[in-house]
Amino acid sequence: MWPQSPLFTRMPSMSPPRRLAVLASGQGSNFAAVLAAINDQRIAGEVVGLLSNKPDCGAVAIARDAGIPIWSSRPADHASREAFDESLFTELDRIQPELILCAGYMRIIGDSFVERWTGRMINLHPSLLPAYPGLHTHARALADGVREHGASVHFVTPELDGGPVIAQARIAVTESDTPESLAERLRPREHALFCAVTSAICDGRVGWANGQVSHRGSALRAPLLLDRNDQLAEQPA
Numbered sequence: 175m176w177p178q179s180p181l182f183t184r185m186p187s188m189s190p191p192r193r194l195a196v197l198a199s200g201q202g203s204n205f206a207a208v209l210a211a212i213n214d215q216r217i218a219g220e221v222v223g224l225l226s227n228k229p230d231c232g233a234v235a236i237a238r239d240a241g242i243p244i245w246s247s248r249p250a251d252h253a254s255r256e257a258f259d260e261s262l263f264t265e266l267d268r269i270q271p272e273l274i275l276c277a278g279y280m281r282i283i284g285d286s287f288v289e290r291w292t293g294r295m296i297n298l299h300p301s302l303l304p305a306y307p308g309l310h311t312h313a314r315a316l317a318d319g320v321r322e323h324g325a326s327v328h329f330v331t332p333e334l335d336g337g338p339v340i341a342q343a344r345i346a347v348t349e350s351d352t353p354e355s356l357a358e359r360l361r362p363r364e365h366a367l368f369c370a371v372t373s374a375i376c377d378g379r380v381g382w383a384n385g386q387v388s389h390r391g392s393a394l395r396a397p398l399l400l401d402r403n404d405q406l407a408e409q410p411a
Contacts, residue, residue, distance in 0.1 A: 191212075191218050191219045191220040191376070192218060192219040192220070192272045192273060192375075192376040193219070193220060193222045193269075193270065193271045193272045193273075194208075194219045194220065194221050194222065194271055194272070194273050194274075194275055194372070194376075195221070195222060195223045195224075195225060195266055195269060195271035195273075195274050195275070196208065196221055196223070196224050196225070196233070196237075196274075196275045196277050197225050197226070197262075197274060197275070197276045197277065197279035198224065198225075198226055198231065198233035198234075198276075198277045198278050198279055199226060199227055199228050199231055199233070199278055199279050199280040199281065200228075200231055200232060200233060200278040200280065201231065201232035201233065201278075202231065202232040202233030202234075202235070202236045202237075202277070202278070203278075203361065203365065204277040204278055204298060204364060204365060204368050205224065205233045205236055205237070205275075205277045205278075206236050207365035207366075207368065207369055208221070208275065208277065208368065208369055208372060209221065209236070209240060211369040211372070211373065216369060216373055217369060217372050217373045217376055218373070218376045218377055219273070219372065219376045221237075221240075221242050222242075222243065222269050222270075222271055223242065223243045223244070223245060223265070223266075223269045223271070224236075224237035224242050224243070224244050224245075224246075225244075225245045225246070225262055225265060225266070226244070226245075226246040226279075227246070227247065227248065227249055227258070227262075227279075227280075227281050228246070228248070229246040229247070229248065233277070233278070234246050243269070245262070245265045247261060247262075249281070255284065256284055259283060259284045259287045260287075262287075263287050263290065266291075271294075272294065273294055273295070273296070273372070273375055273376070274291060274294060274295040274296070274330075275296060275368070275372060276295065276296065276297040276298065276330060277298060277368065278298070279297075282334065283330070285332040288330055288331060288332050289332065291330070292329075292331065292382070293329060293381075293382030294382070295329065295330040296327055296328065296329055296330065296340065296371065296372070296375070297327070297328055297329075297330050297335070297337070298325060298326075298327050298364060298367070298368045299311070299325065299326050299327075299328065299335050300312065300325050300357070300360060300364065301315065301323070301324070301325070301326065302322070302323065302324045302325075302326060302342055302344065303326040303328060303335060303336075303339050303342075304336070304339075305320075307334055307335035307336065308334060308335065310353075312353040312354075312356040312357050312360075313353040315347065315356070316347070316351060316352070316353060316356065320347055321346065321347055322344055322345070322346060322347060323344070323345055323347050323356060323360065324342050324343050324344040324345055324360065324363070325342065325343050325360060325363060325364045325367055326339050326340075326341070326342045326397065327339070327340050327341050327342075327367055327368060327371040328340060329382055329387065338382075338385070338386055338387045338394075339387070339397040340371050340374075340380060340387050340394075340397060340398065341367060341370065341371050341374075341380075341397050341398035341399065341400060341406050342367070342397045342398070342399060342400070343360075343363040343364065343366065343367040343399075343400040344399070344400075345359055345360055345363060363400065366400060366404040367400045369404075370400060370404060370405065370406050371398075371406070374398075374406055379406075380394075380398075380406075389408070394408075396408075396409045397409070
């Protein structure tokens with residue numbers, strides 16, 4: 175088991191890439207965006223494994239095409255939820271990532287496993303947390319008549335979608351939006367946000383300290399915002 179400590183120190187210019195593991199259950203568009211950002215040297219990391227609860231999903235196919243090691247297993251093939259999580263996290267212990275990226279991983283992870291990786295696991299959620307944790311976020315936002323929607327990246331804690339929020343991307347909601355159109359317009363901002371946060375963690379600008387998000391060595395008072403240039407910026411005081 176890895177010790178609990180601040181996530182990363184600032185990375186010297188010649189340090190090796192950070193070891194990243196990706197958990198995914200869907201088509202893998204965020205996973206593909208991370209791989210593209212690594213290839214373009216926008217993320218100083220390497221994906222050392224793709225782990226999935228759906229062996230036939232798109233993310234697994236992307237990993238296979240990229241030559242990335244894959245662990246995939248159906249939960250139904252395990253005796254219990256805990257047994258599935260134990261198998262998954264045994265594999266994570268084996269490959270020893272420094273950061274776990276939950277990129278559309280559609281399973282709730284047991285508390286004991288989350289706690290083992292506190293401060294070293296992030297998740298992308300399609301809402302402006304703390305609004306709309308859980309599922310069907312776009313439909314719920316439209317039903318409430320909100321004028322602004324978006325996505326959040328947060329550190330994973332035992333509370334569902336309740337960990338400290340690192341950064342958010344925001345888009346305006348139009349009168350003609352449907353849940354499908356809102357999701358489609360938000361998707362490129364999700365990709366940019368997820369990559370920007372992963373990059374910031376890998377190079378030491380963002381981390382975890384004393385149960386909070388740290389940014390450039392200080393506790394973050396409000397989530398960072400993704401600007402028009404896909405850069406993370408602090409909110410005005």
